[in-house]
Amino acid sequence: MSLTLDLFTVAAVSLGAVFFLAGTLGLLRFPDTLSRLHALTKADNLGLGLVVLGLLPQVASPLGWIGLIAVWLLALLSGATAGQLLAGAVRPPEWARLTAPGPGKDTADD
Amino acid sequence: MEASAIPTAWLAGLSAPGGVLLVVPLILPVVGLLLGLLLGGRRLGPFVFVLLSAGLAAAVVVAAAVVTGGEPMLYQLGGWSPPLGVALKADGLSVVLLLTSAVVTLGVAVYAQRDFRPPGARETRGSLAFWMLLLGVWAGLNTVALGQDLFTLFVALELLTFSAVPLVSLDGRAETLAAALRYLLFALLGSVLYLLGAVLLYGAYGTLDIGLLAVQIAAAHALPPSVLAAAALMTVGLMAKTALVPLHLWLPPAHAGAPPAASAILSALVVKGSFFLLLRIWFDLIPGLLDLPAAQALGVLGAAAILLGNLMALQQARLKLLVAYSTVAQIGYLFLIFPLAGTTSGPTWALSAGTLQVVSHALAKGSLFLAAGLIAKALGHDRIRDLAGVGRVLPITLLASGVAGLSLVGIQPSGGYLVKAALQGAAEAGGTWWWGLVLDAGGLLTAAYLLWFIGHALSGHGPHPATAKAPGRAQELVALALALGSLLLGLLPAQVFELISVGRVPPPEPIATAWAGAFHWGSLAAGLLPLLVVAVLVLAFGPWGGRRRPGPLGWPAVGAAGLGSAVGWLDARLRCWPVAGFSLLALVLTLGVGFAFGARACVT
Amino acid sequence: MSLPLSRMARGVGFFGFWLLLAGPGVLDVAAGTPSGGPVAWAAELVLGLLASLAATWASLRLLPPAPGRVRFTTLARLAARFLWQSILAGVDVALRAFDPRLPLNPGYLAYPLRIRADTDRALFGAYTSLMPGTLPVGSDTNGALVYHCLDLEKPIAAGLAGDEALWRRVRMGGLGDE
Amino acid sequence: MNEFLLAAAGFVLVTVALGLIRILRGPGDADRILAAQLLGTGGVAAMLLLGVATGLPGVTDLALLLALLAAFAAVAFVAGSGRGAAGGATPGVAEGGTGGEEPE
Amino acid sequence: MTSALAVDAVLALLIFGLALWINAARTAYGAALGFMAYGLLLALVWVRLAAVDVALTEVALGAGLTGFLLLGAAARLAPDASFDAVGVSGKGSRFLIALLCAVVAVGLAAVVLVLPDPAPTLAPLVHANLARTGVGNPVTGVLMAHRAVDTLLETLVLIPALIGIWSLSSDPDWGGRPGSLPDLSSNGPLTLLAQVLPPFGILVAIHLVWVGAEDPGGKFQGAAVLAAMWVLVLVAGLGRAPRVTSQASRLLLVLGPLVFVGIGIAGVWLAGAFLAYPEEWAKPLILAIEAALTLSVALVLGLLLAGPPVADGGGVEPRP
Amino acid sequence: MSGETLFGLCGAALVGVGLFGVICQPGALRKLIAFNLLGSGVFLLFGVIAKRGGGALAAAGQGADGDPVPQALVITGLVVAFAATAIAIALLRRLAGLNDQGRSEGEPPPASRSRSDGGP
Known part of the structure; x- marks a missing residue:
């Protein structure tokens, strides 16, 4: 049982670490600031979630779990808003011109 | 003393339960700060006055308790004994600082009632800020006086700095803001170095209590490197906060730009707070340092401060800057005691000279800044060359300046005279006559610029009394009272000076007898003679009675002008931020290396 | 659900978060292993209520x-969709970042969001x-x-429309629509 | 297992450290704040890993604080950059208290 | 232990490298950003040094609030902002100063390396005397009982600091509201954040203060979180800072220290010493002081960030 | 070499870097940032000393990991350093505001200008 749990931890944490690496790579490789922001918010939140998931079996009391989950929820909340906030702050000045053609070509109206 | 059996018993009873009395000077300003904010600026002036009166009474009671008890009072806060807890201690040194800060602050508070009273029914910026910051300074000083723990003292120093910096920029002009910023940054640098030293001491001994540390350090076979490094760092950090040359870059603009009441507090007391800590470190914490050759370096810097400060004061065109540079010089005297402490008379004797200089300068400089403020307010400017006629408008103020000046020059029977006599005596006893030379030169230069200022003030036809704004009579009297206090310090009964040796090794010869011998009227003439010569010189060169500067000057004048500009250039360079920073680093390294070599030499 | 109820729901939600924070302290007792005695437990609970x-x-x-x-049923669906989509988003970005060819086609897309209420717009954005x-x-x-999009080739607007429709069903009006 | 968790923490740290290249290189300040954000999330993960590995109490709270303040860092940046208005087209917010109150 | 050492080495290198970069950054804004990241790294170091209490403070104060302050100033100030624009001009003198700094650092490192081993420590003493304070977190015990006077003075230091900042307004502005914070009330996502996050912040802050008695946490950390949340609300325009003359805010400012001093003075009679607690009441009293201090410190920290008052545009009469 | 030693060296190096910055950086803000670096170096040294002290305790099997006294003092120091930074920045901004005013009379001071540049 313990071995299974340990294996689960190793797998989840490793996968989480891979996503962190992906976030960093995106941050370094993507061509513009906004694309980098995509990499950051999406990959890192997933990475953090996986790390939390992996750590759950390692916490002595099952009641310690929920603290970890609280951390993840809060990180998700602030990650989602902070990403949007930064996007608004770092968008290049010409963003309005870029959207000038009007509604996107395949915009669906419902 | 025998007539005071009943008060003695009462005091003994009061100090018996561990000296809870010591908490009072600590608590009064703290409670004052908190309640003061609630009271608001409108009622703050009288409130602070009442509080300071109570504080003075408390300081007197503590002093009486210490003197009658004959040994330091100790109090363990929270009932926890060091090293776990924090102790308060009142020895002779603490008592002197407590009394001085209470007296000077009270004087300034009386003076400032008029300047910082809100005109209307509403609180104004100045009325809240000044009084609160004054309380902050007082709280910091009292904690510095009583604190026995290096970290508590650090917090107290920061309390002092955070209160002092905004006082500098209270008038809100760009120059004073810049001066305040510079003061803040340099003072912060000083505190960080001090804290670093404290950290190293904790790393070496696991405690921050001065008493416990002193015992352990004294027991060590040789001073370990951490102690030496800590000593170097703390000394330089505190020197930066005390504005010893070459780390004086912040002082002249800050002290000259502040409102007069604030300048008086800053110059008289705030710089003394950090100096006081320096005394604690060198005389109580690591007395072994005094025997090291590196102690001479402090004296050399002190001598440099005396010469540079006085020569710079001589060149100032503005009265407040003159007084500020005079502070730079007077700080130098404080540091002469370090090389002289290792002489035969013993450290306690040098310490008492240093303490006396703290008190004497605090009173005299407080008075002088207050007087300068009154003059500037009456005339609307403080250009020395245009002071003509002030003597008739503000006779009391000018008298106060003159009396305070006598003390700074060191004329009998002032406190300044006693300090110089003591330092000269120590220098001669130790065979280091050159310190005496510096003292003489400093006194003459001080006399020269003070006469220059007073001569201008007394000469010519100035503003009609009606055009000048009349200051408050109380303000003038406060300035005079502080000056007289400084002048009459030398007339105190000699036993008073024994106070300083409470709680430390008494000197071979009782302080009282040493001081008693130092003072007699017969030497007054000898002290006045050089002064007269200076007066004649000043009169000869001064542009009195409408006579402007004569055309071509002889070579002595050219030489003097050259010297003046050279000193001015040097001072301007030293007061550049990078140069001051360089000096700071160089001092840390010099002291550190000097301590290390000295300590090794002592062991072998 | 009426307004007072929704207020209470918030309070309950925050209390739930408090339990997450205080976890061991409060729940140990529930689990039968009181660590600090009943007084400490009651104190913790009262403090949680106050907080x-x-x-x-x-x-x-x-x-x-x-x-x-x-x-709430739709909200649960939305949450599940959110969870799944955010995983997909992470994987998507990770694949692009690891791909040596860096398959990106970034650009902007204006999505005519019909939600008008400021808070809801911002929530939808988040x-x-x-x-x-x-x-x-x-x-x-x-x-x-x-929107800034990583890959304009993808049918992004359609996905957004789906999200908006779901969002609308959760909120059931009150969005300040046009 | 602890060894593995520590190693994982080290790995996350190293990746975050790589991200710090963005702080060095920029090119813009925006890219720098991205690296700081990465440090925020990565820091949360690393702290959780370190905390569980070393069994220190309170590390969860630390991670919580970091998560909470990661958003605050972004706010600091946006406030500093002096450009706002990414969202609502209408200026100002209709609802919301306007009293000068403390946050409790 | 090798992984641990590797983590430490990475951290130390990162910190040092980042510090160097902060010094070398071209713009003050970049340096301030770097400093924020630096604070986060430092928090990790504190965890490695088994000082979670300090790590919490570092995250909240060192990185969070200080970073906010620095970034705000860097954004508003011209790059060559005033005062001593003369850095060190000459390459030679820069090198000389760098050399001296390096020598100081090396000397310091040498001193640190020869510190006595085993290290002298107060840890066992604190441990033995912790029970008398009633709290389980030794750091809180030291702060609130053994060295209570330091804590009292420290909260007191904040008041002259605040008065000092207020004193930087101009006379006509007295009675106005603090005006240094940016106004981003038209930023949608920011508004959302300011609407959603603060309640969680309040919970976390109360939690930190509460657990601070037993586990890492405490009033300064909690207060810093509250202050951050309050500043968030202010920046988003959802609330306004109180006027400098507001009696209510002044009351809250001094409440904590007053409670502290009051209980301290009562200790002279009740427990035999100033700042001592009767043993059976120690924990409740400490918690009461901590609660009051949290509110006061949070308000001070927020106001320190908010800056000196400026006159209102609306021309509202200041309250008497 | 242990982690503490490593961080001790790092702290000493930070003190050096901070000192250099405080002395050599142009502009008060940069000096202030460097001052914060310097302070963090000092705090770090204190933290290392705390860890060393606690290590002895842990070796004796008494549980505590780190000397709480320096940790408490560092917390106090951090708060003080924050207050110092806040005062310095307020001074700096006020000074810059006055200089701006002096340069171009009639323009609103930056305190009020900053209120208006939040919008798009």
Whole structure:
């Protein structure tokens, strides 16, 4: 049982670490600031979630779990808003011109 | 003393339960700060006055308790004994600082009632800020006086700095803001170095209590490197906060730009707070340092401060800057005691000279800044060359300046005279006559610029009394009272000076007898003679009675002008931020290396 | 659900978060292993109530309950979709970052969001900022939400429309629509 | 297992450290704040890993604080950059208290 | 232990490298950003040094609030902002100063390396005397009982600091509201954040203060979180800072220290010493002081960030 | 070499870097940032000393990991350093505001200008 749990931890944490690496790579490789922001918010939140998931079996009391989950929820909340906030702050000045053609070509109206 | 059996018993009873009395000077300003904010600026002036009166009474009671008890009072806060807890201690040194800060602050508070009273029914910026910051300074000083723990003292120093910096920029002009910023940054640098030293001491001994540390350090076979490094760092950090040359870059603009009441507090007391800590470190914490050759370096810097400060004061065109540079010089005297402490008379004797200089300068400089403020307010400017006629408008103020000046020059029977006599005596006893030379030169230069200022003030036809704004009579009297206090310090009964040796090794010869011998009227003439010569010189060169500067000057004048500009250039360079920073680093390294070599030499 | 109820729901939610924070302290007792005795437990519980009261008060003050009702079953669906989509988003970005050819086709897309209430717009923006390939950067003059997209080839607008429809069903009006 | 968790923490740290290249290189300040954000999330993960590995109490709270303040860092940046208005087209917010109150 | 050492080495290198970069950054803004990241790294170091209490403070104060302050100033100030624009001009003198700094650092490192081993420590003493304070977190015990006077003075230091900042307004502005914070009330996502996050912040802050008695946490950390949340609300325009003349805010400012001093003075009679607690009441009293201090410190920290008052545009009469 | 030693060296190096910055950086803000670096170096040294002290305790099997006294003092120091930074920045901004005013009379001071540049 313990071995299974340990294996689960190793797998989840490793996968989480891979996503962190992906976030960093995106941050370094993507061509513009906004694309980098995509990499950051999406990959890192997933990475953090996986790390939390992996750590759950390692916490002595099952009641310690929920603290970890609280951390993840809060990180998700602030990650989602902070990403949007930064996007608004770092968008290049010409963003309005870029959207000038009007509604996107395949915009669906419902 | 025998007539005071009943008060003695009462005091003994009061100090018996561990000296809870010591908490009072600590608590009064703290409670004052908190309640003061609630009271608001409108009622703050009288409130602070009442509080300071109570504080003075408390300081007197503590002093009486210490003197009658004959040994330091100790109090363990929270009932926890060091090293776990924090102790308060009142020895002779603490008592002197407590009394001085209470007296000077009270004087300034009386003076400032008029300047910082809100005109209307509403609180104004100045009325809240000044009084609160004054309380902050007082709280910091009292904690510095009583604190026995290096970290508590650090917090107290920061309390002092955070209160002092905004006082500098209270008038809100760009120059004073810049001066305040510079003061803040340099003072912060000083505190960080001090804290670093404290950290190293904790790393070496696991405690921050001065008493416990002193015992352990004294027991060590040789001073370990951490102690030496800590000593170097703390000394330089505190020197930066005390504005010893070459780390004086912040002082002249800050002290000259502040409102007069604030300048008086800053110059008289705030710089003394950090100096006081320096005394604690060198005389109580690591007395072994005094025997090291590196102690001479402090004296050399002190001598440099005396010469540079006085020569710079001589060149100032503005009265407040003159007084500020005079502070730079007077700080130098404080540091002469370090090389002289290792002489035969013993450290306690040098310490008492240093303490006396703290008190004497605090009173005299407080008075002088207050007087300068009154003059500037009456005339609307403080250009020395245009002071003509002030003597008739503000006779009391000018008298106060003159009396305070006598003390700074060191004329009998002032406190300044006693300090110089003591330092000269120590220098001669130790065979280091050159310190005496510096003292003489400093006194003459001080006399020269003070006469220059007073001569201008007394000469010519100035503003009609009606055009000048009349200051408050109380303000003038406060300035005079502080000056007289400084002048009459030398007339105190000699036993008073024994106070300083409470709680430390008494000197071979009782302080009282040493001081008693130092003072007699017969030497007054000898002290006045050089002064007269200076007066004649000043009169000869001064542009009195409408006579402007004569055309071509002889070579002595050219030489003097050259010297003046050279000193001015040097001072301007030293007061550049990078140069001051360089000096700071160089001092840390010099002291550190000097301590290390000295300590090794002592062991072998 | 009426307004007082939704207030209480918030309070309950914050108390739940408090339990997450205080976890071991409070729940140890429930699990039968009181660590600090019943007094400490009661104290912790009372403090939790007070804390969640304070949090609820602040929350109601900062964000008064909007009109309209919330349908919880749809909300659960939305949450599940969010979770799944955010995983997809992470994987999507990771694959692009690891791909040596860096397959990106970034650009902007204006999505004419019909939700008008400020808070809901911002919430929708936050929600979509964790969806695959979309990141809202602001509103244009026509009131459309402008997205920065990693790959314009993807049918992004359709996905957004689906999200908006789901969102609408959760909120059941009160969105200040056109 | 602890060894593995520590190693994982080290790995996350190293990746975050790589991200710090963005701080060095920029090119813009926006890219620098991205690196700081990465440090925020990565820091949360690393702290959780370190905390569980070393069994220190309170590390969860630390991670919580970091998560809470990561958003605050972004706010600091946006406030500093002096450009706002990414969202609502209408200036100002309709609802919300306007009293000068403390946050409790 | 090798992984641990590797983590430490990475951290130390990162910190040092980042510090160097902060010094070398071209713009003050970049340096301030770097400093924020630096604070986060430092928090990790504190965890490695088994000082979670300090790590919490570092995250909240060192990185969070200080970073906010620095970034705000860097954004508003011209790059060559005033005062001593003369850095060190000459390459030679820069090198000389760098050399001296390096020598100081090396000397310091040498001193640190030869510190006595085993290290002298107060840890066992604190451990033995912790029970008398009633709290389980030794750091809180030291702060609130053994060295209570330091804590009292420290909260007191904040008041002259605040008065000092207020004193930087101009006379006509007295009675106005603090005006240094940016106004981003038209930023949608920011508003959302300011609406959603603060309640969680309040919960976390109360939690930190509460657990601070037993586990890492405490009033300064909690207060810093509250202050951050309050500043968030202010920046988003959802609330306004109180006027400098507001009696209510002044009351809250001094409440904590007054409670502290009051209980301290009562200790002279009740427990035999100033700042001592009767043993059976120690924990409740400490918690009461901590609660009151949290509110006061949070308000001070927020106001320190908010800056000196400026006159209102609306021309509202200041309250008497 | 242990982690503490490593961080001790790092702290000493930070003190050096901070000192250099405080002395050599142009502009008060940069000096202030460097001052914060310097302070963090000092705090770090204190933290290392705390860890060393606690290590002895842990070796004796008494549980505590780190000397709480320096940790408490560092917390106090951090708060003080924050207050110092806040005062310095307020001074700096006020000074810059006055200089701006002096340069171009009639323009609003930056305190009020900053209120208006939040919008798009």
